[in-house]
Amino acid sequence: MTSLLDMKNLNKHFDGVRALDGFSCVLDEGEILGVIGPNGAGKTTLFNVLTGFIPPDNGRVLLQGNDLTRLPAHKRAQLGIARTFQNLRLIRRLSVLENVLLFFKDQPGERLSNLFLRRGMCRAQETQNREKALSLLQQIGLERKAHDPADALSYGQQKLLSIVCCLAADARVLLLDEPVAGIAPEMIEKILGVIQDLPKQGKSVMLIEHNLDAVMQVCHRVIFMDAGAKVSEGTPQEVRDDPRVIEAYID
Ligand SMILES: Nc1ncnc2c1ncn2[C@@H]1O[C@H](COP(=O)(O)OP(=O)(O)OP(=O)(O)O)[C@@H](O)[C@H]1O
Ligand SMILES: [Mg+2]
CATH class of the missing domain: 3.40.50.300 (P-loop containing nucleotide triphosphate hydrolases)
Incomplete structure (x- = not known):
């Protein structure tokens, strides 16, 4: 190793x-x-x-x-390098899916110039991120909760979600x-x-x-x-x- x-x-x-x-x-x-x-x-x-x-x-x-x-x-x-927190730090009012999406590195819509000049590219990237996020949630059995607010998850599910966020961050x-x-x-x-x-x-x-x-x-x-x-x-x-x-x- x-x-x-x-x-x-x-x-x-x-x-x-x-x-x-x-x-x-x-x-x-x-x-x-x-x-x-x-x-x-x-x-x-x-x-x-x-x-x-x-x-x-x-x-x-x-x-x-x-x-x-x-x-x-x-x-x-x-x-x-990514971490989870002892006292979870999810954004509780955002959906489970939105919490995961926040962690993707490729978020072209974040750049103002991209937003105006390359809308199509942003949309394609966002669709791709969404699909990846849903697939990560599916891997851990949380896909049916994707559109629920994060604080509707059980504490254990929230801990799982924070691991998924590390994976979304690649x-x-x-x-x-x-x-x-x-x-x-x-x-x-x-x-x-x-x-x-x-x-x-x-x-x-x-x-x-x-x-x-x-x-x-x-x-x-x-x-x-x-x-x-x-x-x-x-x-x-x-x-x-x-x-x-x-x-x-x-x-
Ligand atoms: N930001 C800080 N300001 C002042 N003291 C701190 C700070 N962060 C940690 N400490 C102190 O440093 C020591 C180690 O804290 P730490 O949180 O790393 O312990 P831990 O091993 O994670 O404990 P636990 O198992 O309770 O989570 C403790 O005495 C704590 O009070
Ligand atoms: Mg500690």
């Missing part, structure tokens, strides 16, 4: 809180990498730094050897922040099935989850982090059996 995303010695402090403290790791191509750790360990901060939502104090992020550390969030999105790195937290068991299985299929579509995944069973089921490799640092790393089994991990997960 080739290394896709390289995180080198990342530090991020907030008023004395070490959210990331010399954190380093690699995401390989086609891998599903689990990131576990207690509340406040720095997991979401890691995603914020990877996506360019917040700058690290120091350290570097490389995508296939290219340094992204100083690139703004939208450039990283263009390069294929991401090759998907950063999923607690994709199965707070969801009914049958929906958890469905979402895990979708995640498990992502590498077959050429996608690489980092997955933050507190649900260890889910992590064990889908992750190829797991990192346990605490106080902003990597404490343990290995196969799901190895990490689960690490006494430091066992201690952290026993109240």
